[in-house]
Amino acid sequence: MTSTVSTYADRPAAPYDVTDVALYADGDPLPVWRDLRATAPVHWNSTGIPGEEFWAVMTYDSAVQVYKDSTAFTSERGMRLGSTQHGVDAAAGKMLIVTDPPRHARLRQLMNSAFSPRRTAEMEQTMRDVLNPLIDDAFERGVVDFVTDIAAVLPAAIVCHIMDVARDEHGAFTEMTSKAFGASLGEEGGPVTVAASARANAKIFAYYAKLLKQRRAQPGNDVVSTLAHGEVDGVPLTDTEIIMNCNGILLGANETTRLASAGGLLALIENPAEWQRLRDGVVSLDTAVEEILRYTSPAMHMKRVARIDTEVGDQYVKAGETVAIWNPSANRDEAVFDRPDTLDLARKPNRHLAFGTGSHFCIGAALARVELRVMLQILVDRLSGAEIAGPVRRMRSNFMWGVERMPVTLLPQ
Numbered sequence: 001m002t003s004t005v006s007t008y009a010d011r012p013a014a015p016y017d018v019t020d021v022a023l024y025a026d027g028d029p030l031p032v033w034r035d036l037r038a039t040a041p042v043h044w045n046s047t048g049i050p051g052e053e054f055w056a057v058m059t060y061d062s063a064v065q066v067y068k069d070s071t072a073f074t075s076e077r078g079m080r081l082g083s084t085q086h087g088v089d090a091a092a093g094k095m096l097i098v099t100d101p102p103r104h105a106r107l108r109q110l111m112n113s114a115f116s117p118r119r120t121a122e123m124e125q126t127m128r129d130v131l132n133p134l135i136d137d138a139f140e141r142g143v144v145d146f147v148t149d150i151a152a153v154l155p156a157a158i159v160c161h162i163m164d165v166a167r168d169e170h171g172a173f174t175e176m177t178s179k180a181f182g183a184s185l186g187e188e189g190g191p192v193t194v195a196a197s198a199r200a201n202a203k204i205f206a207y208y209a210k211l212l213k214q215r216r217a218q219p220g221n222d223v224v225s226t227l228a229h230g231e232v233d234g235v236p237l238t239d240t241e242i243i244m245n246c247n248g249i250l251l252g253a254n255e256t257t258r259l260a261s262a263g264g265l266l267a268l269i270e271n272p273a274e275w276q277r278l279r280d281g282v283v284s285l286d287t288a289v290e291e292i293l294r295y296t297s298p299a300m301h302m303k304r305v306a307r308i309d310t311e312v313g314d315q316y317v318k319a320g321e322t323v324a325i326w327n328p329s330a331n332r333d334e335a336v337f338d339r340p341d342t343l344d345l346a347r348k349p350n351r352h353l354a355f356g357t358g359s360h361f362c363i364g365a366a367l368a369r370v371e372l373r374v375m376l377q378i379l380v381d382r383l384s385g386a387e388i389a390g391p392v393r394r395m396r397s398n399f400m401w402g403v404e405r406m407p408v409t410l411l412p413q
């Protein structure tokens with residue numbers, strides 16, 4: 001490997017700032033990522049703000065290298081760019097995603113039981129029961145916002161299921177989560193404000209505390225009970241650790257799955273021949289799910305910090321520097337994927353990185369895959385098509401990639 005031993009001064013300026021949210025809300029990032037993969041596969045992204053600079057990893061092989069090397073790269077300095085030091089310090093070593101080995105593996109083992117293949121399969125019927133009435137309602141109403149009215153509801157319902165939220169509290173819990181994540185209209189009918197989102201977040205934390213109290217007294221088969229009664233290295237988890245991991249599940253589950261299913265429908269609308277191949281049974285639901293995950297790649301970046309001086313691609317990364325893996329770019333790397341910008345529902349092999357890889361590989365991957373498969377099955381079985389019925393709005397974010405509003409008319413069979 002030839003390495004460019006760089007100092008701050010001689011680091012080549014990248015022609016783009018990949019954190020620019022306007023690129024994702026209003027622009028087209030695909031040519032930008034393509035150009036960066038060709039000319040600056042691992043580059044120093046300098047926004048001009050000290051402390052916010054980082055190495056952007058745009059290619060597949062370098063992304064895999066960083067994901068898999070938890071010796072050279074720590075997760076305990078935060079999972080995303082721009083998070084506050086205070087928040088990161090509070091969660092590091094407690095919440096799974098920002099915990100390093102060896103504690104990470106033991107905590108993950110404890111949480112794994114909530115995500116076993118059996119538990120996941122059991123949820124399939126629940127998913128159909130959630131989705132079918134939403135589709136009935138959409139047929140009746142004519143135009144719905146697929147993101148908020150359908151795609152957001154399924155993951156929230158599944159999180160309720162994992163935490164065994166009482167049936168009559170599902171509505172309130174879903175409402176809190178969609179406010180916290182800005183997936184529904186705010187109190188004044190406009191987008192959710194920062195203050196409204198903070199209020200909703202506080203309510204969610206209070207709700208976890210209530211669940212925890214209940215499950216300490218009366219354990220069930222849910223993830224809160226598992227965390228409340230489990231131990232890591234012979235020591236029970238603290239209330240803070242439990243609540244943080246409940247929130248970690250919610251954070252991991254909600255926006256990502258919502259964006260993958262809404263982005264999936266948009267991809268089908270824009271590629272009617274692919275949708276037809278799915279309807280005709282020419283391609284399988286399983287390969288279609290993987291391709292939608294690759295094509296939509298909702299988790300845009302994942303952060304690591306180098307613990308030691310090391311090399312990534314053709315660059316020399318110093319200990320203490322931040323590295324951010326750009327998942328959708330890695331998932332469109334032409335060195336790995338043939339015609340990467342084309343939706344090919346039969347794509348095989350499809351070793352995408354939408355769920356990351358290595359020790360932090362998404363713990364909810366199997367669940368998300370089933371959610372997407374059930375969603376696709378229903379779209380195939382019940383719809384003859386769908387039409388965009390208003391302006392599609394993309395998220396103004398560099399952490400989550402995808403559609404925020406998508407008015408559609410769903411056409412029955």
Ligand code: HEM
Pocket residue numbers: 067075079096097098108248249250252253254256257260297298299302303353354355356357359360361362363364365367368
């Ligand atoms: C399409 C849907 C999803 C996508 C694209 C996605 C993406 C990811 C990615 C990229 C990571 C790796 C993070 C890293 O390496 O730092 C991750 C981890 C994680 N995800 Fe997901 N996720 C999805 C669904 C879910 C669901 C449904 C849940 C829970 C119900 C979940 C919970 C988590 C948790 C707890 C982690 C941390 C795992 C660990 O650190 O060991 N995710 N996810």
